[in-house]
Amino acid sequence: MASAQPSAVNRPFGHRLSxxxxxxxxxxxxxxxxxxxxxxxxxxxxxxxxxxxxxxxxEIASEAIHSGVQLLSLYHDLLLLRTPAKSPSGENLSTEPMPAPKLPPPQGPGQALSLHTRYTRYWIHKSQIYRRVAVVLQVVRCTELLCEMTAKRRGERLRWRVVILIEAIKAICNLLLLRVTRGRTLVSPVLPVRQPLPDADDEEEDEDVEAERDKEQYELGRGQGNIELNAPTMYIADEGDCRNGAAASPNASVGPASGESACIGERPAFSIPPSPPLSESCFPTLSHTKGWAMPRTKMSMPPLPQPDDISSYLLSRVLTADDIKPASKLMNQLRGSAQVSEILHILAPLVFAIALARSRRNNEKRSSWTPWLAGLAMECAARQLRDHSLRTTSLEREEWNRRGWAMGWWPMRGASYEHVMKGVIGGVRSRMPSFLGGIIEDYEYLWENYYFSTSP
Structure with a gap:
């Protein structure tokens, strides 16, 4: 009994710090x-x-910091994905409830989700397999260079085994994602990108301006005897109240001594003062970046466009075909040669890594052109076999444009770097200032010694 009392006393404290x-x-x-x-x-x-x-x-210390920050950012992105988002057409992108806590959406006020975010959010909320495989793929991509650096300290043979293993894991994950999405083009990154947030200083400045504007409107209304915004007041008399068909004017005095045209009724005599002229202060200038809140109803008016950007303002508020499409229709299902194209794009890095490892094992000083030509040929074949028809969606064209820009790294890989680009970069570095030349020299060390510094 004596031993049970301290545990009961310490239980709330331990539970509080769980x-x-x-x-x-x-x-x-x-x-x-x-x-x-x-x-x-x-x-x-x-x-x-x-x-x-x-x-x-x-380089290991710097890459460890970089990988740690990337993993932390990935955790924060997954944290924000727990909030279900809606597309511009009002479609709920989440098909199953996500665990608590409910957090604010990642996009700022007035920001529409991009096509990439809508598509990836849809598959993450729909398929648990997609979510798990995508997280594994992102973790591998965040730590691949750090794993290679660590393995290289124990020898070149272990280093290339780790490189091939990582490329095999990435290829398997991509093939699984291709299967889960029912043969649709893979996007990169496979997880939603965090939406940019509005600047906090701008928001505070807009709020201060709006508060000062509301105060001025309140003082103006109170000075004129009316808290609300001044507007022309109109009085309409009933036909039974007027004699000889005379109509009452809002500026006319009504009473027993108002003449033959005066209105006679049981109501007490009163007069309606003329409305003051509307000044420019009654119509405050709206902000171009944030709407203006009405003082009485607190309803927000939409922001005005910049005078020199009317066309972009109107186009941003026009619903396109992609905006009203379901998220699953943003990518078409691949068939025939288009599906072969996607498989070639997935397997190209793995084939290049295996061929490069074999060539480096046989000839460590000078790499062969065979791995470089094999990998580049598979990438070019994938681009030729892809779907070029009119049925290609905007998101699919955007992804292939990104892959086209990514092919610019091929001159920095394998034999192309050893025989061509290494001399070109050295010549450029020698003609630059010492500060910039030192930075390029540090990057040259990574390009020459590590595969994943310029990997596909």
Missing amino acids: PAKWLSAYDGFIAKNLGQVSQIESTLRSLTYIIPGRFRDA
């Missing part, structure tokens, strides 16, 4: 201070560029 409550409090803090958290993430990510890469183990 990890579940800590995690819940942290989630609430992130939801309320997302703007500040994003700034902290950007600051920590910039440290990877400050730490020089020519000191011993400095």
Whole structure:
């Protein structure tokens, strides 16, 4: 009995400091201070560029910071995904309830979700397999370079085994996502991108301006005997109240001594004062970035466009075909050669890594052109076999445009870098100032020694 009493006393304190409550409090803090958290993430990510890469183990330290920040950002993004979002057409993108707590949506006020965000949110909320595989794929992509750096310290053979293993995991995840989405083109990244938040300083400034404007309107209305905005007052007399068919004017005095044209009735005599002229202060200028709140009803009026940007303002408020489409229809199902194209795009990095590992094992000093040509040929074949018809959606064209820009990294890989680009970059670096040349030299160290620094 004596031993049970201390445990009962300590139970509330331990329950108060439980990890579940800590995690819940942290989630609430992130939801309320997302703007500040994003700034902290950007600051920590910039440290990877400050730490020089020519000191011993400095590249591992900088990459560890970078990977840690990326994983933390991924956790914050998953935290924000618990809130169901709606498309511009009013479609609820979540098909199943997400766990508590309910957090504010990632987009700012007045911001519509992008096509990529709508599509990825739909599959994350619909398929639990998609959500898990996408998280695994993002974690692997955030830590692949750090894993290669760690494996290289134990030898080149282990390093290339880790590289091939990571590329195999990425290929398997992409094939699973292709299967879950029923043969639709994969987007990159596979998780929704965090929407940009409005600047807090601008919001506070707009609120101060609106508060001052409301105060001026209140003082103006109180000075004129009317709290509401002054407007012309009209009085209409009944036909039975007027004699000889005379109509009452709002500016006319009504009473027993008002002449033959006066209105006679049982109501007491009164007069309606003329309405004061409307000044420009009664029509405050609306903000171009934020609507104006009416003083009495507190209803917000829509913001006005910039005078030199009327066309963009109108186009941003026009519903297109993609805005009213269901999220599942933003990507078409691939068939025939288009599906082969997507599979070739998924397997190209794995084939390139395997061929490059074999060539480096046989000839460590100079790499062969065979791996580079094989990987590039598979990428070009994928672009030729893809669907070029008119049925291609906007999101699919956007993804293939991104892949086209990503092909610009191929000159920095394999034999192309060893035989061509290495000399070109060295010549450019020698003609630049020492400060910029030192930064390029640090990046050259990564490009020459690590596969994932320029991997597909």
